[in-house]
Amino acid sequence: MQHIRTPRFGQRRGGASALLSLLALVTGGLLAAAPSATAQQAGDPASNVKPLCASQAAGTMHCLALERTDVKQHRGITADAAPSGLGPADLQKAYNLPADGGSGQTVAIVDAQDDPNAEQDLATYRSQYGLPACTTANGCFKKVDQNGGTNYPTADSGWAGEISLDVDMVSAVCPQCHILLVEAASANMDDLGAAVNRAVTMGAKFVSNSYGGSEDASDTTADSQYFNHPGVAITVSSGDSGYGVEYPAASPYVTAVGGTSLKQDSSTRGWSESVWGSSSGGEGAGSGCSAYDPKPSWQSDTGCAKRTVADVSAVADPNTGLAVYDSYQASGWNVYGGTSASSPIIAGVYALAGTPAGGSTPSSFPYAHTGSLNDVTSGANGSCSDYLCKAGAGYDGPTGLGTPNGTAAFTG
Numbered sequence: 402m403q404h405i406r407t408p409r410f411g412q413r414r415g416g417a418s419a420l421l422s423l424l425a426l427v428t429g430g431l432l433a434a435a436p437s438a439t440a441q442q443a444g445d446p447a448s449n450v451k452p453l454c455a456s457q458a459a460g461t462m463h464c465l466a467l468e469r470t471d472v473k474q475h476r477g478i479t480a481d482a483a484p485s486g487l488g489p490a491d492l493q494k495a496y497n498l499p500a501d502g503g504s505g506q507t508v509a510i511v512d513a514q515d516d517p518n519a520e521q522d523l524a525t526y527r528s529q530y531g532l533p534a535c536t537t538a539n540g541c542f543k544k545v546d547q548n549g550g551t552n553y554p555t556a557d558s559g560w561a562g563e564i565s566l567d568v569d570m571v572s573a574v575c576p577q578c579h580i581l582l583v584e585a586a587s588a589n590m591d592d593l594g595a596a597v598n599r600a601v602t603m604g605a606k607f608v609s610n611s612y613g614g615s616e617d618a619s620d621t622t623a624d625s626q627y628f629n630h631p632g633v634a635i636t637v638s639s640g641d642s643g644y645g646v647e648y649p650a651a652s653p654y655v656t657a658v659g660g661t662s663l664k665q666d667s668s669t670r671g672w673s674e675s676v677w678g679s680s681s682g683g684e685g686a687g688s689g690c691s692a693y694d695p696k697p698s699w700q701s702d703t704g705c706a707k708r709t710v711a712d713v714s715a716v717a718d719p720n721t722g723l724a725v726y727d728s729y730q731a732s733g734w735n736v737y738g739g740t741s742a743s744s745p746i747i748a749g750v751y752a753l754a755g756t757p758a759g760g761s762t763p764s765s766f767p768y769a770h771t772g773s774l775n776d777v778t779s780g781a782n783g784s785c786s787d788y789l790c791k792a793g794a795g796y797d798g799p800t801g802l803g804t805p806n807g808t809a810a811f812t813g
Contacts, residue, residue: 449469449470449471449720450467450468450469450470450719450720450738451467451468451470452464452466452467452468452559452641452739453466453467453468453559453560453562453563453737454466454557454559454560454563455559460589461587461588461589461590461614462513462588462589462590462593462612462613462614463588463612463613463614464512464513464559464560464563464588464611464612464741465563465611465612465613465638465640465641465739465740465741465744466559466562466563466566466611466737466738466739466741466742467641467719467722467737467738467739467741468562468719468735468736468737469486469719469720469722469735469736469737469738472485472486472734472735472736474731474732474733474734474735475732475733475734476728476732476733476734477525477733478525478528478529483529483530483724484529484724484726484734485724485734485736486722486723486724486725486735486736486737487663487716487721487722487723487724488530488573488723488724489530489532489572489573489574489576490530492570492573492574492716492723492746493573493574494671494672495663495670495671495672495716496574496715496746496750496775496804496805496806496807497805497806497807498574498750498753498805498807498808499753500576501576501577502575502576502577502752502753502808503575503576503577503578503749503752503753504577505577506575506577506578506579506606506607506752506753506755506756507578507579507580507581507604507605507606507607507752508571508575508578508579508580508581508605508607508608508609508745508748508749508752509580509581509582509583509600509601509603509605509607509608509609510564510567510568510571510580510581510582510583510609510611510745511583511585511593511596511597511600511608511609511610512560512563512564512567512582512583512584512585512596512611512612513554513557513560513584513585513586513587513588513592513593513612514554514555514556514557514559514560514561514584514585514587514588515553515554515555515556515557515560515561515584516556516560516561516564516565516582516584516729517553517556517561517729518561518727518728518729519544519561519564519565519568519582520536520537520542520544521728522565522726522727522728522729523535523542523565523568523569523572523580523726524536525726525728525733526565526568526569526572526724526725526726527572529726530573532572532573532576533576533577535572535579535580540579541579541580542579542580542582543579543580543581543582544582544584545581545582545583545584545599545603546583546584546586547583547584547585547586547592547595547596547599548595548599549599549602549603553584554584554585554586554587556729558729558730558731560588561727561729561730561731562725562727562729562731562737563611563612563741564582564584565725565726565727565729565737566611566723566725566727566737566739566741566742566745567609567611567741567744567745568580568582568745569723569724569725569726570723570742570745570746570749571609571745571748571749571752573723573746573749574745574746574749574750574753575749575750575752575753578749578752581600581603581605583596583597583599583600583603584596588612590614590619590623590627590648590649593610593612593627594623594626594627594628595627597610597627597628597630597635598626598627601630601633605633606632606633606634606752606756606757607633607634607635607636607748607749607751607752608630608633608634608635608636608748609636609744609745609747609748610635610636610637610638610649610655610744611637611638611739611740611741611742611744611745612638612741613637613638613639613640613647613648613649613650613687614647614648615647615648616646616647616648616651616691616692616693616694617648617693618693620648620649620651620652620693620694621693621694621695623648623649623652624649624652624653624654624694627649628649628652628654628655629654630654631759631760631761631762632757632758632759632760632761632763633757633763634656634748634751634752634757634763634764634811635654635655635656635763635764636655636656636658636744636745636747636748636751637649637650637652637655637656637657637658637744638650638658638687638739638740638741638743638744639657639658639659639660639686639687639688639710639711639714639740639743639799640686640687640740641660641684641685641686641687641717641739641740641741642683642684642685642687643678643679643682643683643684643685643686643687643782643783643790644678644682644685644687644688644689644782644783644784644785644789644790644798644799645687645688645689645783646687646688646689646690646691646692646710647687647710648694650687650710650711651691651693651694651708651710652694652708653694653695653696653697653708653764654762654764655764656712656713656747656751656763656764656767657710657711657712657801658711658712658713658714658715658740658743658744658746658747658801659676659677659686659687659688659710659711659712659713659714659717659740659743659798659799659800659801660676660677660678660685660686660714660715660716660717660718660738660739660740660742660743660799660800661674661675661676661677661686661714661715661716661717661718661743661777661780661800661804662674662675662676662677662716662718662720662721662780663715663716663718663721664721670775674716674775674777674800674804675777675779675780675792676777676779676780676781676782676791676792676797676799676800677716677717677718677738677780677782677799678780678781678782678783678799679780679781679782680781680783680784680791681783681784682782682783682784682790685718685782685783685799686711686714686717686740686743686782686799686800687710687711687740687782688709688710688711688782688783688789688790688797688798688799689705689709689710689785689789689790689798690704690705690706690707690708690709690710690789691705691707691708691709691710692707693707694707694708695707695708696708696709697762697764697765698765699762699764699765699768699769700768702788702796704787704788704789705789709789709798710798711798711799711800711801712764712767712768712801712802713747713767713774713800713801713802713803713804713805713810714743714777714799714800714801714803714804715742715743715746715747715804715805716738716742716743716746716804717738717739717740717741717742717743718738719736719737719738719739720738721738722736722737722738722742723736723737723738723742724736725737747805747811750805750808750811751763751811753808753811754766754808754809754811754812755808755812757813758813761813763811763813766810766811766812766813767801767802767810767811768802770809770810770811770812771795771802771803771810773806773807773809773810774802774803774804774805774806774810775803775804775805775806776794776795776802776803777792777797777799777800777803777804778792778793778794779792780792780799781799782798782799
């Protein structure tokens with residue numbers, strides 16, 4: 402089900418949403434251990450997963466991060482084994498990515514509210530996995546408010562978890578990338594959109610947005626105000642409620658990122674993927690046909706006259722989820738998922754592929770390089786009768802054209 406969203410403009414949100422995990426037994430640990438994806442394959446999503454962000458007031462966006470509640474959290478770095486959940490080496494192997502790419506690139510993360518521990522938590526994550534330091538002092542990390550200053554908004558535990566997920570996923574996929582965190586004053590689209598514009602003004606050529614809300618008639622206005630940035634790759638999570646469209650994933654100016662379940666196997670690739678979700682719907686990657694936004698010229702599917710969501714995808718299922726470090730009103734290492742994970746992953750892949758040409762439309766790039774993606778052909782995120790909610794050969798709604806197989810699909 403989609404979150405109800407009345408016209409967004411001029412509304413504000415404040416306050417915190419305290420969210421702590423339920424605890425159960427899972428192995429914890431460190432740095433250079435074997436991939437831990439297999440430990441995250443099982444589980445009932447209805448009972449072992451919860452949203453990081455509390456329900457939002459009408460007119461605001463919700464973050465799209467999900468927390469595993471059956472993982473034992475722990476703080477700091479330990480010396481014997483990797484934390485539960487997929488780590489950088491897993492993602493690099495699964496998506497055929499270089500282990501040291503991204504030098505000279507900056508990926509911007511746009512979220513609402515403040516994470517006071519963002520930089521120190523990022524340092525723990527990167528130290529855990531042996532990634533190069535990314536700090537304010539060395540010029541790799543920068544945090545600003547939506548005006549480009551340091552008047553940070555009210556701290557919020559849910560959005561802090563979202564921020565941790567986002568910066569950790571960019572780190573995992575693009576270890577040499579710089580990270581610009583732009584914190585919007587609220588979860589209102591006007592503030593989040595101002596943060597997107599700020600990121601572009603500050604030079605970011607790759608901007609990840611891990612939030613969404615119900616479509617409405619004001620979306621086409623927001624498109625032109627906040628997302629029409631030629632030469633900038635803007636990625637947006639497609640949603641976590643299964644079949645159905647959210648905004649701003651529906652914007653024709655962005656790359657809408659769906660979600661998969663990612664598992665290790667004995668294939669040549671070593672990994673397999675299916676749609677994150679089920680035919681009964683209610684949870685999983687968002688997809689479908691926009692009610693308001695026009696179809697971009699590079700989309701050619703015939704079952705939707707307007708914008709179709711998604712374009713591409715990456716792992717999002719929390720039951721095949723990602724190791725994340727989050728200490729603000731949280732307990733350290735956990736396993737997170739949702740299309741909040743897949744959006745920064747794809748932003749990082751765009752950065753690995755190189756700076757888009759000035760005036761180009763990066764959201765169109767994958768459509769010109771479909772052979773350089775892993776086609777996802779199984780699974781569904783709802784009970785529709787066609788490709789808008791069911792995977793199949795070629796394009797489908799939940800996974801778009803597929804997942805990265807190297808960086809070639811993300812170049813112009």
